[in-house]
Amino acid sequence: MHSNMKKYISGLLVVAALASVACNPDRLNEPQKGVIDMDNFYKTPEDAESAVITAYKASKKCYDLGSGFDVSWCIAPPLFVLENAPSDDIYYASGNKDDHVFGLEINEYRDSYTSNNTVVGNLYYAFYQMIYACNLVTDHFQYGDNEVINRAVAEASCLRAYAHFKLYCLWGDAPLVDHVLVGSDKPANTPRAELLDWVINEFDTASKYLPSKSDLNDSKLAIRFTKEAALAFKGKAEVFKGDYTAAKKSLGAVIESGKYELVPGAEMHDLFHMAGDGNKEKIFEFNYVNNPGNDPNFSDALEHFQFNQSCFWRDIKLPTNTIQQVGWGGINPTKEFGDALIANDGINSFRRKAWILTYDDLIYNMSYDNDNVMNTNEKKNADATRGIT
Incomplete structure (x- = not known):
């Protein structure tokens, strides 16, 4: 009986101690670290x-x-x-x-x-x-x-x-x-x-x-x-x-x-x-900083990654000076649009050269690693390392 009483008293003391800790309001109002309220x-x-x-x-x-x-x-x-x-x-x-x-x-x-x-x-x-x-x-x-x-x-x-x-x-x-x-x-x-x-x-x-x-x-x-x-x-x-x-x-x-x-x-x-970026024609543009060290899935690099993936060519042997080597080829102009632009502007217009590449542009006029060897149009045309795969 005496032993059982001691157990009950000990248990009550533990419960009381826990209750006193649990009811301490100061412990419920700890300020959050690293933030401004x-x-x-x-x-x-x-x-x-x-x-x-x-x-x-x-x-x-x-x-x-x-x-x-x-x-x-x-x-x-x-x-x-x-x-x-x-x-x-x-x-x-x-x-x-x-x-x-x-x-x-x-x-x-x-x-x-x-x-x-x-x-x-x-x-x-x-x-x-x-x-x-x-x-x-x-x-x-x-x-x-x-x-x-x-x-x-x-x-x-x-x-x-x-x-x-x-x-x-x-x-x-x-x-x-x-x-x-x-x-x-x-x-x-x-x-x-x-x-x-x-x-x-x-x-x-x-x-x-x-x-x-x-x-x-x-x-x-x-x-x-x-x-x-x-x-x-x-x-x-x-x-x-x-x-x-x-x-x-x-x-x-x-x-x-x-x-x-x-x-x-x-x-x-x-x-x-x-x-x-920020040139005299730009009235307003959102700012992105190119930081290759960023994880593209959790940073501002994501937008850059997405544009590249959405718009860049796929299954193509690209020139060495392109930013991205893979994409889905989205937002590509139709042949009808290209023909209409050339008919209106001419094949050598600034607008055509800025926005639409011809096959000749891709094969003959862009820089590749082997240009010192493939130094004629005939060689470039036969080169399997450039153009569509």
């Missing part, structure tokens, strides 16, 4: 600048698969595919009819094309993730006396308007989300005309708080919204609205600023390559 953020101009950088990063997800979000895997950059694949003038290539169905459905207008298409679903999701990041800025900061905060709010407003404009173009009626949603919010579709008016007003207001490029060669501001970038998007939205008088004024202000100019024809090829 939300209540202590969104206070300073530096916080505003940091928040808008996050918004820019979220915005780029429209150009890759939306990595970092809970979306389906898709090898293609969604906005690029959805805006280009429907064209009658391109083929969306793949390994076979059951490969890359997301692109083929869009390109061929297949009956199976639904909202379950990963390009469509990922892009829609990414736009609203982008809008959410922008709303975190505009919910916590407003236009006022601080130049840094004003610029951050204006940039976030432009990015948010850009997303809504793309939704307008691709979906028509879409929810207008101008604040951070809570769990009970269920925004309905906004009528298309109302959505477009909101977009125009956002760009107009933001343009008043944004700086301009310093000169034609100011490449640093090509990756951030400027006054002229806001006016350019405003003008484009006004064209879509059919308000050509307003569009002429907005777009005219961009031209008259003297900060932008078309590149010479000989430089046209560089427009969508690293050599053309």
Whole structure:
């Protein structure tokens, strides 16, 4: 009996000790390490600048698969595919009819094309993730006396308007989300005309708080919204609205600023390559840094990887100066388009040489490792290490 009593007392002491530990409120309120509490953020101009950088990063997800979000895997950059694949003038290539169905459905207008298409679903999701990041800025900061905060709010407003404009173009009626949603919010579709008016007003207001490029060669501001970038998007939205008088004024202000100019024809090829980053023709472009050390599945290298995989040639012996040695050959022009371009521009036009290679260009005019041996057109034509395999 005495022994059993000791056991009961010992057990009670253990339970009491555990209860005293479990009920200690201090142990339930340990501060999280390595983060800033939300209540202590969104206070300073530096916080505003940091928040808008996050918004820019979220915005780029429209150009890759939306990595970092809970979306389906898709090898293609969604906005690029959805805006280009429907064209009658391109083929969306793949390994076979059951490969890359997301692109083929869009390109061929297949009956199976639904909202379950990963390009469509990922892009829609990414736009609203982008809008959410922008709303975190505009919910916590407003236009006022601080130049840094004003610029951050204006940039976030432009990015948010850009997303809504793309939704307008691709979906028509879409929810207008101008604040951070809570769990009970269920925004309905906004009528298309109302959505477009909101977009125009956002760009107009933001343009008043944004700086301009310093000169034609100011490449640093090509990756951030400027006054002229806001006016350019405003003008484009006004064209879509059919308000050509307003569009002429907005777009005219961009031209008259003297900060932008078309590149010479000989430089046209560089427009969508690293050599053309931030050049005088670029009004706004998202910034990607080429870092070969990045893991392409979990970094900004992903978008670069996806464009290469989507567009580069496949089953072909490529020149040595190409970036990527494998792809699916998507977004290739049809013969009819190539013939029409050559008929209009001529075979030696800058535009033809920049965008479309002929077979002769590939075999005879591009650099290969063995050019010192294969030094005549006859030898190059017989060379099994160049051209289609």
